Amino acid sequence: MALEECIVSETDSFIEEVSEEVRRDKLFVLMRKYGWIGIVAVLLLVGGAAFNEWRKASNMARAQQLGDSLMLALEQDDTAARSAALAKVDVAGTQSQALVTMLLANAQIESGDNNAALTALTTLANDASQPKAYRDLATLKLVLLAGKDMARDERRAKLDGLAVGGGAFRLLAEEQLAMLDIDEGNTEAAISRLQDIKNDVDVTPGLQGRASQLIVVLGGDVDAS
Numbered sequence: 542m543a544l545e546e547c548i549v550s551e552t553d554s555f556i557e558e559v560s561e562e563v564r565r566d567k568l569f570v571l572m573r574k575y576g577w578i579g580i581v582a583v584l585l586l587v588g589g590a591a592f593n594e595w596r597k598a599s600n601m602a603r604a605q606q607l608g609d610s611l612m613l614a615l616e617q618d619d620t621a622a623r624s625a626a627l628a629k630v631d632v633a634g635t636q637s638q639a640l641v642t643m644l645l646a647n648a649q650i651e652s653g654d655n656n657a658a659l660t661a662l663t664t665l666a667n668d669a670s671q672p673k674a675y676r677d678l679a680t681l682k683l684v685l686l687a688g689k690d691m692a693r694d695e696r697r698a699k700l701d702g703l704a705v706g707g708g709a710f711r712l713l714a715e716e717q718l719a720m721l722d723i724d725e726g727n728t729e730a731a732i733s734r735l736q737d738i739k740n741d742v743d744v745t746p747g748l749q750g751r752a753s754q755l756i757v758v759l760g761g762d763v764d765a766s
Contacts, residue, residue, distance in 0.1 A: 620652035639665060639675035646679075650686065659686060674709055681710050684717065697721055712738055712748055719755065732761035739763070 627645040642665045649658035665671060665679040681703060684696050700721070703714035715738050722731035738744060739752040753763050 620648055621654075624648040624652050624654065624657075639668075639671045639679075643675065643678065643682075646682065655686060659683065662686065677703055677708050677710050681713060681717075693721065693725075712741060712744055716748065716752065719752075723755075723759070728759050732756055732759050735759075736761070 624645060627641060627648055630641050642661050646658040646661040646665075649655070649661065662679045662683040666676050666683055668676065680699050684691065684699050687696070697718065700714045700718050704711045704718060708714075715734055719731045719734040719738070722728075722734060735752040735756050739749050739756070744752070756763050
Protein backbone atom coordinates (compact mmCIF):
# COMPACT_ATOMS: atom_id res chain seq x y z
CA MET A 542 0.00 0.00 0.00
CA ALA A 543 2.87 2.33 0.86
CA LEU A 544 4.50 1.55 -2.47
CA GLU A 545 1.34 2.45 -4.35
CA GLU A 546 1.03 5.74 -2.43
CA CYS A 547 4.64 6.53 -3.20
CA ILE A 548 4.08 5.85 -6.90
CA VAL A 549 0.95 8.03 -6.93
CA SER A 550 2.83 10.80 -5.12
CA GLU A 551 5.72 10.65 -7.57
CA THR A 552 3.28 10.62 -10.47
CA ASP A 553 1.50 13.69 -9.12
CA SER A 554 4.80 15.50 -8.63
CA PHE A 555 5.86 14.63 -12.18
CA ILE A 556 2.54 15.88 -13.57
CA GLU A 557 2.85 19.13 -11.60
CA GLU A 558 6.41 19.65 -12.87
CA VAL A 559 5.33 18.98 -16.43
CA SER A 560 2.36 21.32 -16.05
CA GLU A 561 4.64 24.01 -14.61
CA GLU A 562 7.07 23.63 -17.50
CA VAL A 563 4.19 23.83 -19.96
CA ARG A 564 2.95 27.03 -18.29
CA ARG A 565 6.46 28.48 -18.41
CA ASP A 566 6.80 27.59 -22.06
CA LYS A 567 3.44 29.22 -22.82
CA LEU A 568 4.42 32.31 -20.84
CA PHE A 569 7.74 32.49 -22.69
CA VAL A 570 5.93 32.21 -26.04
CA LEU A 571 3.48 34.92 -25.00
CA MET A 572 6.34 37.18 -23.88
CA ARG A 573 8.11 36.66 -27.18
CA LYS A 574 4.89 37.35 -29.08
CA TYR A 575 3.41 40.25 -27.10
CA GLY A 576 6.21 41.48 -24.87
CA TRP A 577 6.97 44.37 -27.25
CA ILE A 578 3.63 45.91 -26.29
CA GLY A 579 4.76 46.32 -22.70
CA ILE A 580 8.10 47.74 -23.84
CA VAL A 581 6.36 50.24 -26.11
CA ALA A 582 3.98 51.22 -23.31
CA VAL A 583 6.89 51.88 -20.96
CA LEU A 584 8.70 53.89 -23.63
CA LEU A 585 5.57 55.95 -24.29
CA LEU A 586 5.11 56.69 -20.60
CA VAL A 587 8.74 57.67 -20.13
CA GLY A 588 8.81 59.60 -23.39
CA GLY A 589 5.58 61.43 -22.57
CA ALA A 590 6.87 62.48 -19.17
CA ALA A 591 10.15 63.65 -20.69
CA PHE A 592 8.30 65.63 -23.40
CA ASN A 593 6.09 67.34 -20.82
CA GLU A 594 9.12 68.35 -18.79
CA TRP A 595 10.87 69.64 -21.92
CA ARG A 596 7.77 71.60 -22.92
CA LYS A 597 7.46 73.17 -19.47
CA ALA A 598 11.13 74.11 -19.49
CA SER A 599 10.84 75.56 -23.01
CA ASN A 600 7.76 77.61 -22.11
CA MET A 601 9.47 78.91 -19.00
CA ALA A 602 12.59 79.83 -20.97
CA ARG A 603 10.53 81.66 -23.61
CA ALA A 604 8.57 83.53 -20.95
CA GLN A 605 11.76 84.56 -19.19
CA GLN A 606 13.33 85.67 -22.47
CA LEU A 607 10.22 87.72 -23.31
CA GLY A 608 10.22 89.30 -19.86
CA ASP A 609 13.90 90.21 -20.15
CA SER A 610 13.38 91.72 -23.61
CA LEU A 611 10.42 93.79 -22.43
CA MET A 612 12.31 95.04 -19.39
CA LEU A 613 15.25 96.13 -21.54
CA ALA A 614 12.93 97.87 -23.99
CA LEU A 615 10.87 99.66 -21.34
CA GLU A 616 14.00 100.84 -19.55
CA GLN A 617 14.92 102.99 -22.56
CA ASP A 618 14.55 106.65 -21.56
CA ASP A 619 14.15 107.87 -25.12
CA THR A 620 10.63 107.15 -26.41
CA ALA A 621 11.82 106.57 -29.97
CA ALA A 622 14.43 104.10 -28.75
CA ARG A 623 11.78 102.41 -26.61
CA SER A 624 9.50 102.01 -29.63
CA ALA A 625 12.34 100.58 -31.72
CA ALA A 626 13.27 98.12 -28.98
CA LEU A 627 9.67 96.97 -28.52
CA ALA A 628 9.29 96.48 -32.27
CA LYS A 629 12.22 94.04 -32.17
CA VAL A 630 10.89 91.92 -29.30
CA ASP A 631 10.59 88.28 -30.36
CA VAL A 632 7.08 87.32 -29.31
CA ALA A 633 5.96 83.74 -28.59
CA GLY A 634 2.23 83.16 -28.09
CA THR A 635 -0.80 85.13 -29.18
CA GLN A 636 -1.47 86.79 -25.83
CA SER A 637 2.15 87.93 -25.61
CA GLN A 638 1.82 89.38 -29.11
CA ALA A 639 -1.20 91.43 -28.06
CA LEU A 640 0.56 92.71 -24.93
CA VAL A 641 3.66 93.76 -26.85
CA THR A 642 1.53 95.47 -29.51
CA MET A 643 -0.26 97.53 -26.84
CA LEU A 644 3.05 98.52 -25.24
CA LEU A 645 4.45 99.38 -28.65
CA ALA A 646 1.44 101.56 -29.51
CA ASN A 647 1.78 103.42 -26.20
CA ALA A 648 5.47 104.05 -26.84
CA GLN A 649 4.72 105.27 -30.37
CA ILE A 650 2.08 107.67 -29.04
CA GLU A 651 4.55 109.01 -26.47
CA SER A 652 7.14 109.55 -29.20
CA GLY A 653 4.61 111.40 -31.35
CA ASP A 654 4.37 108.72 -34.03
CA ASN A 655 0.58 108.53 -34.02
CA ASN A 656 0.36 107.05 -37.51
CA ALA A 657 2.45 104.04 -36.47
CA ALA A 658 0.36 103.68 -33.31
CA LEU A 659 -2.87 103.78 -35.33
CA THR A 660 -1.53 101.07 -37.62
CA ALA A 661 -0.52 98.85 -34.68
CA LEU A 662 -3.85 99.33 -32.92
CA THR A 663 -5.85 98.68 -36.08
CA THR A 664 -3.93 95.48 -36.75
CA LEU A 665 -4.55 94.22 -33.22
CA ALA A 666 -8.21 95.26 -33.17
CA ASN A 667 -8.89 93.33 -36.38
CA ASP A 668 -6.90 90.21 -35.46
CA ALA A 669 -9.49 87.57 -34.51
CA SER A 670 -6.77 85.27 -33.16
CA GLN A 671 -6.00 87.67 -30.31
CA PRO A 672 -7.85 87.68 -26.94
CA LYS A 673 -11.08 89.70 -27.04
CA ALA A 674 -10.10 91.92 -24.13
CA TYR A 675 -6.98 93.10 -25.97
CA ARG A 676 -8.91 93.62 -29.21
CA ASP A 677 -11.54 95.66 -27.39
CA LEU A 678 -8.91 97.78 -25.66
CA ALA A 679 -7.14 98.35 -28.97
CA THR A 680 -10.43 99.44 -30.55
CA LEU A 681 -11.15 101.91 -27.74
CA LYS A 682 -7.64 103.38 -27.89
CA LEU A 683 -7.91 103.54 -31.67
CA VAL A 684 -11.10 105.61 -31.50
CA LEU A 685 -9.65 107.92 -28.85
CA LEU A 686 -6.39 108.40 -30.73
CA ALA A 687 -7.98 108.95 -34.12
CA GLY A 688 -10.53 111.40 -32.74
CA LYS A 689 -12.21 113.49 -35.38
CA ASP A 690 -9.84 112.14 -38.03
CA MET A 691 -12.06 109.06 -37.98
CA ALA A 692 -15.50 109.47 -39.50
CA ARG A 693 -18.19 110.02 -36.87
CA ASP A 694 -20.28 107.09 -38.09
CA GLU A 695 -17.28 104.79 -37.91
CA ARG A 696 -16.45 105.95 -34.40
CA ARG A 697 -20.03 105.36 -33.29
CA ALA A 698 -20.12 101.91 -34.88
CA LYS A 699 -16.91 100.84 -33.12
CA LEU A 700 -18.06 102.23 -29.77
CA ASP A 701 -21.49 100.61 -30.12
CA GLY A 702 -19.73 97.29 -30.62
CA LEU A 703 -17.81 97.78 -27.37
CA ALA A 704 -20.86 98.96 -25.43
CA VAL A 705 -22.91 95.80 -25.97
CA GLY A 706 -22.39 92.29 -24.66
CA GLY A 707 -21.05 93.11 -21.21
CA GLY A 708 -17.48 93.71 -22.37
CA ALA A 709 -14.78 94.97 -20.05
CA PHE A 710 -14.78 98.45 -21.61
CA ARG A 711 -18.51 98.92 -22.19
CA LEU A 712 -18.91 101.83 -19.75
CA LEU A 713 -15.90 103.66 -21.16
CA ALA A 714 -17.40 103.15 -24.60
CA GLU A 715 -20.71 104.52 -23.35
CA GLU A 716 -18.88 107.59 -22.04
CA GLN A 717 -17.39 108.20 -25.47
CA LEU A 718 -20.80 107.69 -27.08
CA ALA A 719 -22.16 110.38 -24.75
CA MET A 720 -19.39 112.67 -25.97
CA LEU A 721 -20.47 111.93 -29.54
CA ASP A 722 -24.06 112.76 -28.60
CA ILE A 723 -22.87 116.10 -27.23
CA ASP A 724 -20.82 116.74 -30.35
CA GLU A 725 -23.93 116.11 -32.44
CA GLY A 726 -26.00 118.47 -30.30
CA ASN A 727 -28.15 115.67 -28.85
CA THR A 728 -27.99 116.82 -25.23
CA GLU A 729 -30.93 114.77 -23.99
CA ALA A 730 -29.45 111.54 -25.33
CA ALA A 731 -26.10 112.39 -23.74
CA ILE A 732 -27.66 113.08 -20.32
CA SER A 733 -29.68 109.87 -20.46
CA ARG A 734 -26.59 107.86 -21.35
CA LEU A 735 -24.56 109.54 -18.60
CA GLN A 736 -27.31 108.81 -16.06
CA ASP A 737 -27.16 105.13 -17.03
CA ILE A 738 -23.39 105.16 -16.61
CA LYS A 739 -23.59 106.87 -13.20
CA ASN A 740 -26.13 104.35 -11.90
CA ASP A 741 -24.49 101.24 -13.32
CA VAL A 742 -23.45 98.66 -10.71
CA ASP A 743 -20.04 98.25 -12.37
CA VAL A 744 -19.16 101.94 -12.60
CA THR A 745 -15.86 103.03 -11.04
CA PRO A 746 -15.71 106.08 -8.75
CA GLY A 747 -13.68 108.02 -11.30
CA LEU A 748 -16.07 107.36 -14.17
CA GLN A 749 -19.08 108.03 -11.95
CA GLY A 750 -17.59 111.39 -10.98
CA ARG A 751 -16.94 112.35 -14.62
CA ALA A 752 -20.48 111.36 -15.60
CA SER A 753 -21.98 113.42 -12.75
CA GLN A 754 -19.93 116.47 -13.71
CA LEU A 755 -20.99 116.22 -17.35
CA ILE A 756 -24.64 115.90 -16.34
CA VAL A 757 -24.38 119.13 -14.35
CA VAL A 758 -22.59 120.93 -17.20
CA LEU A 759 -25.32 119.83 -19.60
CA GLY A 760 -28.02 121.12 -17.25
CA GLY A 761 -29.27 117.71 -16.13
CA ASP A 762 -30.25 116.45 -12.69
CA VAL A 763 -27.55 114.35 -11.09
CA ASP A 764 -30.01 112.78 -8.64
CA ALA A 765 -32.38 111.67 -11.39
CA SER A 766 -32.54 107.92 -11.95
